[in-house]
Amino acid sequence: xxxxxxxxxxxxxxxxxxxxxxxxxxxxxxxxxxxxxxxxxxxxxxxxxxxxxxxxxxxxxxxxxxxxxxxxxxxxxxxxxxxxxxxxxxxxxxxxxxxxxxxxxxxxxxxxxxxxxxxxxxxxxxxxxxxxxxxxxxxxxxxxxxxxxxxxxxxxxxxxxxxxxxxxxxxxxxxxxxxxxxxxxxxxxxxxxxxxxxxxxxxxxxxxxxxxxxxxxxxxxxxxxxxxxxxxxxxxxxxxxxxxxxxxxxxxxxxxxxxxxxxxxxxxxxxxxxxxxxxxxxxxxxxxxxxxxxxxxxxxxxxxxxxxxxxxxxxxxxxxxxxxxxxxxxxxxxxxxxxxxxxxxxxxxxxxxxxxxxxxxxxxxxxxxxxxxxxxxxxxxxxxxxxxxxxxxxxxxxxxxxxxxxxxxxxxxxxxxxxxxxxxxxxxxxxxxxxxxxxxxxxxxxxxxxxxxxxxxxxxxxxxxxxxxxxxxxxxxxxxxxxxxxx
Numbered sequence: 001x002x003x004x005x006x007x008x009x010x011x012x013x014x015x016x017x018x019x020x021x022x023x024x025x026x027x028x029x030x031x032x033x034x035x036x037x038x039x040x041x042x043x044x045x046x047x048x049x050x051x052x053x054x055x056x057x058x059x060x061x062x063x064x065x066x067x068x069x070x071x072x073x074x075x076x077x078x079x080x081x082x083x084x085x086x087x088x089x090x091x092x093x094x095x096x097x098x099x100x101x102x103x104x105x106x107x108x109x110x111x112x113x114x115x116x117x118x119x120x121x122x123x124x125x126x127x128x129x130x131x132x133x134x135x136x137x138x139x140x141x142x143x144x145x146x147x148x149x150x151x152x153x154x155x156x157x158x159x160x161x162x163x164x165x166x167x168x169x170x171x172x173x174x175x176x177x178x179x180x181x182x183x184x185x186x187x188x189x190x191x192x193x194x195x196x197x198x199x200x201x202x203x204x205x206x207x208x209x210x211x212x213x214x215x216x217x218x219x220x221x222x223x224x225x226x227x228x229x230x231x232x233x234x235x236x237x238x239x240x241x242x243x244x245x246x247x248x249x250x251x252x253x254x255x256x257x258x259x260x261x262x263x264x265x266x267x268x269x270x271x272x273x274x275x276x277x278x279x280x281x282x283x284x285x286x287x288x289x290x291x292x293x294x295x296x297x298x299x300x301x302x303x304x305x306x307x308x309x310x311x312x313x314x315x316x317x318x319x320x321x322x323x324x325x326x327x328x329x330x331x332x333x334x335x336x337x338x339x340x341x342x343x344x345x346x347x348x349x350x351x352x353x354x355x356x357x358x359x360x361x362x363x364x365x366x367x368x369x370x371x372x373x374x375x376x377x378x379x380x381x382x383x384x385x386x387x388x389x390x391x392x393x394x395x396x397x398x399x400x401x402x403x404x405x406x407x408x409x410x411x412x413x414x415x416x417x418x419x420x421x422x423x424x425x426x427x428x429x430x431x432x433x434x435x436x437x438x439x440x441x442x443x444x445x446x447x448x449x450x451x452x453x454x455x456x457x458x459x460x461x462x463x464x465x466x467x468x469x470x471x472x473x474x475x476x477x478x479x480x481x482x483x484x485x486x487x
Contacts, residue, residue: 085125249282402420
């Protein structure tokens with residue numbers, strides 16, 4: 001009877017019940033062996049366990065069901081393919097992307113052959129595979145398959161079908177990671193409005209849509225647009241899912257990153273230390289999300305000038321990501337870039353230069369020459385040349401990077417602003433004060449408008465502008481600009 005009740009509770013609308021069901025499921029599983037449960041009950045229990053983040057227990061139950069159903073119905077039965085898809089989902093929750101991809105490819109090929117390309121189940125299988133490509137950093141493959149899936153779903157299921165909306169979410173996220181933020185924002189806002197209308201504001205999928213829009217704002221440097229959305233998402237996730245649910249932890253990570261970008265480094269560091277401990281305890285040391293949490297904390301140490309702690313953590317992050325994700329994964333490359341930054345800020349310019357040259361080549365190969373991260377790599381290399389007094393080389397790279405940043409990100413994006421400041425510093429080092437003024441004066445205005453006046457980087461840049469005005473003997477400008485400094 002208890003397992004039948006669990007089966008009846010297994011649906012998308014019962015998320016609030018799951019936290020109360022888990023102890024009862026644990027009790028049932030301790031009293032009965034997996035094979036003694038009916039397959040339906042195994043799948044229902046696994047569903048609840050998966051939704052509550054108990055991935056290992058869910059995998060064990062689904063794997064048992066998969067072998068039983070495949071033996072009974074055959075490789076190509078709809079029952080077998082359904083359970084195979086569920087098993088792939090649990091693999092994905094554990095960051096086991098190669099196993100996920102292999103299973104999803106098999107499911108997609110079988111569904112195309114048995115059901116045809118336009119059957120809803122086939123389209124869902126293609127959407128799942130697109131998501132798996134995304135998690136491996138294979139964004140071009142993810143975008144190509146995702147766009148195809150979205151077009152089919154709009155045609156067959158309609159714009160307001162939940163599967164259509166989910167695909168739009170995934171495609172928006174992919175565009176975001178490719179630096180195609182305008183396309184990502186249009187899709188993301190459309191999805192958020194649909195989910196609020198269809199599902200309500202507290203549905204988990206609505207909350208995820210709000211989080212996606214916030215991430216897109218953050219990637220555009222619109223941190224003060226992102227923060228209220230992220231704060232609300234975190235409150236809702238804590239209330240509905242609990243403090244240690246993976247989605248709640250991810251919401252906390254996003255807010256911590258925004259605090260970091262706003263210059264609220266102590267708040268960010270405290271949150272990220274808590275997140276890392278949760279990730280280690282729940283997912284283990286080698287899970288991609290744990291490694292990413294360590295990378296985020298290393299960045300917080302870096303921002304506060306704790307170079308040795310940042311370097312030690314970055315070295316471990318790079319080692320783990322190369323092992324788990326591979327050297328060409330975007331997260332691995334980002335971790336290597338963070339390590340190069342730690343070397344640079346310790347005055348180890350040659351080591352930083354060697355890493356940045358390697359990173360630039362890997363990014364050109366992996367994501368293309370026009371991706372914002374590739375352009376940022378050029379700017380980082382220019383900073384290494386600047387630190388070594390190689391002004392001509394630094395100037396040439398910064399001019400190139402600034403032109404590309406303005407083209408692809410806009411003049412007021414924080415990355416564009418930083419490259420403009422770097423170029424201004426290069427001019428200052430060569431006593432080219434008028435050129436420095438032309439760059440630095442409008443850039444400070446951008447900083448005040450985008451990052452806000454109290455941000456530490458804004459205040460540092462105001463100090464540099466005052467220095468330029470002093471060198472040019474523009475004392476009225478000096479007095480006027482000094483008023484922007486906060487005590």
